[in-house]
Amino acid sequence: MNIGLLGFGVVGRGVYEITGKRSDMQVTKVLCLEDINLPDAESVKDIKLIVEDPSIDTVVEAMGGLHPAYEFVRAAIEAGKNVVTSNKALVCTFYDELLPLAKEKGVAFRSTAAVGGGIGWLSELERARRVQTINEVGGIMNGTCNYILDNMTRFGLDYAEVLKQAQSLGYAEANPSTDVDGIDTWHKVILSSNIAFGVTLDKDTVPVAGIRNITALDVENFKAHGLVCKLISTGKCEDGKYSAYVQPTLVREGKPEAAVPMNYNLITFVGETSDRMSFFGQGAGRYPTAYNVVQDLVDLLEDKGFYSPYGEAVQVDNSECLTWYVRGGWNGEVKENWGDAVVTGPVSVAEMHAWRKENPEAFIAAFAD
Numbered sequence: 001m002n003i004g005l006l007g008f009g010v011v012g013r014g015v016y017e018i019t020g021k022r023s024d025m026q027v028t029k030v031l032c033l034e035d036i037n038l039p040d041a042e043s044v045k046d047i048k049l050i051v052e053d054p055s056i057d058t059v060v061e062a063m064g065g066l067h068p069a070y071e072f073v074r075a076a077i078e079a080g081k082n083v084v085t086s087n088k089a090l091v092c093t094f095y096d097e098l099l100p101l102a103k104e105k106g107v108a109f110r111s112t113a114a115v116g117g118g119i120g121w122l123s124e125l126e127r128a129r130r131v132q133t134i135n136e137v138g139g140i141m142n143g144t145c146n147y148i149l150d151n152m153t154r155f156g157l158d159y160a161e162v163l164k165q166a167q168s169l170g171y172a173e174a175n176p177s178t179d180v181d182g183i184d185t186w187h188k189v190i191l192s193s194n195i196a197f198g199v200t201l202d203k204d205t206v207p208v209a210g211i212r213n214i215t216a217l218d219v220e221n222f223k224a225h226g227l228v229c230k231l232i233s234t235g236k237c238e239d240g241k242y243s244a245y246v247q248p249t250l251v252r253e254g255k256p257e258a259a260v261p262m263n264y265n266l267i268t269f270v271g272e273t274s275d276r277m278s279f280f281g282q283g284a285g286r287y288p289t290a291y292n293v294v295q296d297l298v299d300l301l302e303d304k305g306f307y308s309p310y311g312e313a314v315q316v317d318n319s320e321c322l323t324w325y326v327r328g329g330w331n332g333e334v335k336e337n338w339g340d341a342v343v344t345g346p347v348s349v350a351e352m353h354a355w356r357k358e359n360p361e362a363f364i365a366a367f368a369d
Contacts, residue, residue, distance in 0.1 A: 001025035001301055004050035004081070005041070006072055007063035008032040011086055011113075014290025015060055016041070025297055028056060031063075031072075047072050051079040058300060060293060061085040070094055077102050077109065084296040086113035086289050092187040096200050096310045110296040115141065115188040118288025119281040120295065121267050125195055128271055134196040136270040138234040141188045143263030143283040144172045144179035145211050145231040150261055153228055158216045171263050171284075182210035182246045185233050193235030193244050196269060200310040201235075201244055207318065207353035208246040213363040218327060221338045222250055222365075228258040229365055241317045245349050248365035250325060255368070318349035328362030330355075343367075 003019065005012055005027045012030070019025050020040070027041045029050050036043045050056055051072075059076040061083060063069045069090050073083050077098065085091065091098075091111045102109035112123045128134060140146050144166060151162045163180070166172035178184050186208040190201050211231055222229050232249035236242065251258045256278065260266045265283030270276050282288040323335070324344045332355075333345035341363075349366075356364050 001058055001297065002056045003027045003297070004029045004031070004053065004056040004059045004076070006031045006047075006050070006059060006061045006069070008034075008036060009062065009064070010286045011289045011293065012060075012062035014286035015062060015293050018287075018290050018294045019297070022294075024301060027060075029053065047075060051075045051081065056081060058082040058084065058297065060297070061087055061090070062293070063087070064089075066090060066093060073098065074101070077105055077107060080105055080107060082108040082110075082300055084110045084293055084300070086111065086117075086293055088114040088184065088187040088191060092191045092203070095191065095194070099310075108300055110299065112296050113289045113292035115192055116265055116267050116279065116281070117143075117283040117285060118291045119265060119267065119279045119283065120292055121279050122192070122195060123292075123295070124277075124279060125192060125269055128269060128274065128277070129196060129198075132274060133237075133272040134269050135238065135272065136234070136236045137192045137196045137268070138189060138232060139267040139278070140230055140257060140260050140265050141233050141267055141283065142179055142182075142185045142231060143265060144176065145182075145185070146260060146265070147171050147263040148180070149211060149214075149229055149231065152214070152216060152219045153223065156216060156219070159211070159214055180210050180212045182208040182231060185231060185246045189233035189235050189244055189246060192233075192267075193242070194310045196235065197237045197242060198311040199242060200313045201242065202313060202315045205315045205318075206244045206246075207349070207357075209248060209353060209356055209364055210246075211248055213328075213361060214248065215327075215363070217339065218325075218341065218363060218365075221325070221341060225338075226253050227251065227367075228253055230257050230260070232257065232368075242314050243318050243320060243349070244316045245318055245353065247349075247353070248363070249368050250365050251368045257368075318353070321346035321348050322352075323347075323367045324352055325365045325367070326362060329359050330362070
């Protein structure tokens with residue numbers, strides 16, 4: 001297998017290193033804007049030198065972002081090349097366009113590392129879906145948020161202090177919005193739900209709340225009541241209705257999610273016959289993510305198909321009612337006062353997220369049970 005590698009950042013370097021130890025695949029060209037010298041691969045700055053090279057049969061996209069990643073991936077598929085990517089934003093946004101195109105061109109399009117990094121979540125989800133109905137997916141899907149929340153809980157630190165620490169360690173970007181505002185998790189739960197349920201969720205109907213506004217006082221409140229805050233994603237299929245959302249969630253101490261440390265993920269599906277199955281591991285990083293990119297490459301060598309196309313487009317129904325912790329301007333039903341915050345009566349997911357959209361400085365967290 002001859003590989004054209006798009007991007008030579010954290011994941012790209014990992015892919016290059018792992019494939020370099022194998023005899024059945026080789027990176028022969030690397031698209032990189034910077035000048036790099038590699039002993040066994042040519043560095044190029046023009047995508048045409050990869051997509052128009054007949055010796056390259058597979059393209060690995062490790063650039064991230066939507067553009068120009070989308071244009072480059074589409075060009076590779078149009079040129080008859082297999083594509084492997086770990087780019088969850090690209091897959092979530094364009095999967096239902098790129099997969100049919102790949103089928104039309106007779107090539108593969110794979111993205112196991114797009115959710116869960118090194119866990120192999122999407123491949124396990126696809127395997128499960130072959131033999132049973134999946135009723136629910138979700139969990140802790142973002143290592144940056146989990147690192148921040150875990151350190152706030154364990155050491156009593158404030159959000160800004162832990163974020164700065166996470167940035168210094170490389171767990172958070174200089175602009176952390178995609179992670180801390182829940183967008184990364186939002187992409188991942190939509191992609192997971194689409195594969196699990198065989199539908200195409202209307203992304204505009206899937207709400208998201210992040211952790212940006214959490215404070216050390218909030219965390220103290222939670223600890224005093226035996227609770228731990230985690231950013232949890234949820235996708236459900238019940239009686240032909242679909243729900244999906246991302247939000248801070250209060251989990252009882254002793255529950256598996258409460259114990260997930262540092263930048264780790266814990267992602268779960270609930271199947272009709274298997275019941276609850278969870279997958280734990282590092283959700284990001286050079287080698288965990290590159291590991292599953294290379295797993296996809298090996299599957300291509302063994303001619304293993306992957307991923308069902310999305311089904312019909314559906315909107316979500318987030319009418320499920322939950323109890324909430326709210327700090328900042330809530331004027332609905334109140335069951336308890338927790339300092340400056342309140343515990344609400346039952347409020348639907350849709351209603352609470354709509355309220356939070358109008359009150360962006362507020363912090364909300366749902367009670368898990």
